[in-house]
Amino acid sequence: MKVLGKAMRSIWVEADGWSVGVIDQTQLPHHFATARLAAADDAARAIRSMLVRGAPLIGATAAYGMCLALRQDASDGALERAYALLVSARPTAVNLRWALDEVRRAVAPLPPPERAAAAYQRAAALCEEDVAINRAIGERGLALLQEAWARRGREGRVNVLTHCNAGWLATVDWGTALAPIYMAHDAGIPVHVWVDETRPRNQGAGLTAWELGQHGVPHTVIADNAGGHLMQHGLVDLCIVGTDRTTARGDVANKIGTYLKALAAKDNGVPFYVALPSPTIDWALQDGVREIPIEQRDGAELCDVTGRLPSGELATVRITPPGSPAENHAFDVTPARLVTALITERGVCEASPDGLRSLFPERTQAGA
Ligand code: MRU
Numbered sequence: 001m002k003v004l005g006k007a008m009r010s011i012w013v014e015a016d017g018w019s020v021g022v023i024d025q026t027q028l029p030h031h032f033a034t035a036r037l038a039a040a041d042d043a044a045r046a047i048r049s050m051l052v053r054g055a056p057l058i059g060a061t062a063a064y065g066m067c068l069a070l071r072q073d074a075s076d077g078a079l080e081r082a083y084a085l086l087v088s089a090r091p092t093a094v095n096l097r098w099a100l101d102e103v104r105r106a107v108a109p110l111p112p113p114e115r116a117a118a119a120y121q122r123a124a125a126l127c128e129e130d131v132a133i134n135r136a137i138g139e140r141g142l143a144l145l146q147e148a149w150a151r152r153g154r155e156g157r158v159n160v161l162t163h164c165n166a167g168w169l170a171t172v173d174w175g176t177a178l179a180p181i182y183m184a185h186d187a188g189i190p191v192h193v194w195v196d197e198t199r200p201r202n203q204g205a206g207l208t209a210w211e212l213g214q215h216g217v218p219h220t221v222i223a224d225n226a227g228g229h230l231m232q233h234g235l236v237d238l239c240i241v242g243t244d245r246t247t248a249r250g251d252v253a254n255k256i257g258t259y260l261k262a263l264a265a266k267d268n269g270v271p272f273y274v275a276l277p278s279p280t281i282d283w284a285l286q287d288g289v290r291e292i293p294i295e296q297r298d299g300a301e302l303c304d305v306t307g308r309l310p311s312g313e314l315a316t317v318r319i320t321p322p323g324s325p326a327e328n329h330a331f332d333v334t335p336a337r338l339v340t341a342l343i344t345e346r347g348v349c350e351a352s353p354d355g356l357r358s359l360f361p362e363r364t365q366a367g368a
Contacts, residue, residue, distance in 0.1 A: 001168040001175075001182070002214055003032060009173050011052070011060050011127065013120070018071060020064040022052050025169060029210035030308045037061070040069035040082045047089040047096070050201070054170020055244045055280055056130050059095030062086040063123035066103040070119050074112035079104065091293040092253055092331045093244040094282045099126055127172045133277045134174035136345035141180025141240065141275060142187065144348065148237045149189050157218070158184070159237050161194040161227055164255035165207035166242025166275060176275035177240040178208070180343070185217045193219040194230060198255055200302040200328060224257055228264035238271040240343070246274070246281050248363075250336030250351030251288025256329055262338035271340040274351070278344060281356065283363050288333040299326030 001007070012021045020037040026049065027033045035051060037043050043065025046052050052061045069082030083100050090096060106122040107115040148158045164170075166177035174182065184191045193212055198204035205221050212219040222230070230236050239261055245253045252258070252274050265272040285291045303320040320326060339351035349355035357363065 001173060001211065004214070009127075009131075010057050010169055011064065011172060013064075013124070018067075018120075020061075020068065022046060022061065023169065024051050025053060025207060026051055028169075029206050030314055037064065037068065039072070040065045040085055043068060044085050044089045047086070053203070054165060055093035055095040055242070056134075056171040056176070056277060057169070058090060058093050059099030059279065060123070060127050060130060060172055062089070062096050063099040063103050063119075063126050066100060066107075067116060067119040067123050070107065070116040074107075074115040076108075076112075079108065079115070090295060092295045093280070095244075095277075095279050098279045099123075102126060130172040130277070130279075131174060133279075133345040134168075134171050134176055134179050137176055137275050137277065137343055138174055138179030138183040140345070140348055141273070141343045142183040144238065144271075144273065144343070145180055145184040145189055145191060146187075149184075152237070157190040157192045159192050159194060159230075159235055161196070161230070161236045161239045161261065161270075162208060163196040163204065163239075163241045163258050163261055164198045165203040165211070166240075167208055167211045169207050169211055170242065171277075175211075175242075176277055177242045178211070179275065180240065181212075181217060182215060185215070191217065193217060194227065194236060195219050195221045196224050196227060196257065196261070197221055198257065199224050203255065227261050228268075231264050231268040231270050236265075236268075236270050238273060239265050240273045240275055243274050243276055243280055244331060245285075245288075245292050246276050246342070246351075247285040247288045247291065248281070248283045248356060249286050249288075249353045250339060250342060250356060251286075251292070252276075252334045252336070252339060252342075252351070253288055253292045253294070253331050254334065256332050259332040259334045259338075262334040265340075266338050272334075272338060273348075274334075274339050274342050276342045276344050278346070278360065281360070281363075289335065292331075292333055294332070295330040297328040297330045299328050302326040302328050
């Protein structure tokens, strides 16, 4: 996608041929800055501190973290240490474990001197796969937006509500939930996006609004609690969100607040779609509410707000009384019954065991 008119991805190998470049997402939308990762520790820190975030990008960063570790020490012990370091960086997005497993499977059978090169090859391939998956999700989802546009009699605009950031910043390119929106916009469908601010870290207000703006997609930032009201007044044609882990029966973990949007959508007859790349499916799990680990982050993310002063300087201010405790549950789970359909790279399916298996027949419920 484009930044200041220039095409770029969210992660790349630097000109030195080994270190890894990423966009520092903690500085957006105020500053566009990149960061260089030179060791597995850097990659783990970038994931933990959310310099990079979004399930697919967390996976890609972890894959390159393995490359950086193996470059320094390609022994069996170092491989396992890097895996353990990176897999514990964040708990909810299953893409992290998936990407690490992919790299480990590719390099473990090789003699140590061949491992680093093979890891770079696998990490690069994972990134290309992510781009292809997201492009396919975009194409599948575009059909849903074309239908919504037809339902409107091609009048006005198609209003899509999204939560958090499931755009290209959260992936290697295109995004998942935003890919259909970019394609619809490029195809001339007048699409407008209601962007949930997404407290506490404001991935909607800061990241989704920024990347939609970079691509020229009309959008409006709304308070997290506004979606239900907009739906009651017919101002939302459909919702599309991303996911960090979806179980074999179609329960969907995503950024905290997603569940409430799904409830409001159900109550108002608004279709609620989840864009789901297959590496985000945890085939070993069924009951998302009970089984998906939910990340608990520092309460300070809730109590402190960072923004830009009129002088251009950034400032962080506290909005809660001193001494008030805060809990920061970073994700919630939307049960499959509230999801209208899943948009995968292989097609759109019902959020159910049968729906998922119809598109991924090679998988069994036992986690094959
Ligand atoms: O905490 P974050 O910013 O990593 O959470 C990201 C989300 O919840 C996204 O919606 C999800 O990862 C899907 S990204 C394509």
